[in-house]
Amino acid sequence: MSHNDAGNREREPGSPIIKSVETSLAIVDELQARDGAGVSELADAIGKSKGTVHKHLITLRKHDYVVKEGDTYRIGLRFLDVGGYALHQVEGLQYIEPKVRELADITGETVQFSIEQRGRSIVLDRKAGKKGVFSRARIGKRFYMHQVAGGKAILANLPDERVREIVACHGLPAATDETITTEAELFEELEAVRERGYAFNIDESTHGLCAVGVPLTGPEGSVIGAFAVAGPSHRMRGERFESEIPDTIRSVINELELNLAHS
Incomplete structure (x- = not known):
């Protein structure tokens, strides 16, 4: 994939x-x-x-x-x-889509799965839970990777050389005042993502929107993509944002990774 x-x-x-x-x-x-x-x-x-x-x-x-x-x-x-043809070329998507729905049902928030292609984060699936809010994301939407939680989760699992290639190609444009805009700041952030195992997006792509991104890895350890759960900042805060939602995503991903390993 x-x-x-x-x-x-x-x-x-x-x-x-x-x-x-x-x-x-x-x-x-x-x-x-x-x-x-x-x-x-x-x-x-x-x-x-x-x-x-x-x-x-x-x-x-x-x-x-x-x-x-x-x-x-x-x-x-x-x-x-x-677009439908391109989407269904993605290997393993039939296992990923039900997990996006499961996470949306559990969290009540908006959930998406994205991959990296040519240095951009591409949304492949998106589901809104009962409390899910509108966002710019839709299937096929491309984001600058440094602006979104899923993108940062993927970048943290790519070689530094590849990250530098992506920055050289696409730059680090700002979507809000909170967006990372320097390579030094980005690498510092990616190190923190690697240590905790998941990424945060706090007003970095859209004011008032926060998200948690967790990478999905393949049987050989390479990063496949990332799941992200996004919601308004008044709900995405404290222990729920910092530990409960990340733990929920990781639990679902662990099960998915086992399925992919044996598929």
């Missing part, structure tokens, strides 16, 4: 890039970010002519990756098919 790739390979100078493909992908990104847009708006956003943008949209629409409603273009459900 390793999804590692050379952290900054895509940024190497001289790498062959097809500009027209990059234009199509930029249009897709803008349509997602803007929840739909017209030709002129897209042309201004990506710095291309309206004629060029229109040609790309026609091509994307022909293959159902884009749909048109009046003068507004939106992301098409063809991406759902591609």
Whole structure:
């Protein structure tokens, strides 16, 4: 289930890039970010002519990756098919998904499982318990690893060289005033995560949201991904946050790791 790739390979100078493909992908990104847009708006956003943008949209629409409603273009459900296929390529997911639901039921909070791919934390499953709150996370959502509990739990179990590659590629951008923004601070945090066995996110990705992240390791000891339980800061505090929830996650993960070892 390793999804590692050379952290900054895509940024190497001289790498062959097809500009027209990059234009199509930029249009897709803008349509997602803007929840739909017209030709002129897209042309201004990506710095291309309206004629060029229109040609790309026609091509994307022909293959159902884009749909048109009046003068507004939106992301098409063809991406759902591609995303579903990508998700179910992940080995062992059939064992992981029930544990996400189990943790959501036990804690009542929002639970997600994520992996690292190309230096980002990617959410593969997410369930909300009875008290679960809204967050930016959804299946397929990418996060900077240093900003989230699950990401830090994974980073703490990667070689230092790989962590440095990820930082060199993606930087340490801040989501809030509490986000780690220096490499020295990150490595200090990762050492603390290794010592306790789990990571905290206290207002580091979203103000008022706290989370606990615990790594999932494979039979050979390599990190597969991480489970995270997130909730509002008024509930995620004290002994419940610092020991009860981490112990609950680790108990569920121990059972899962046994299942994966014998599957």
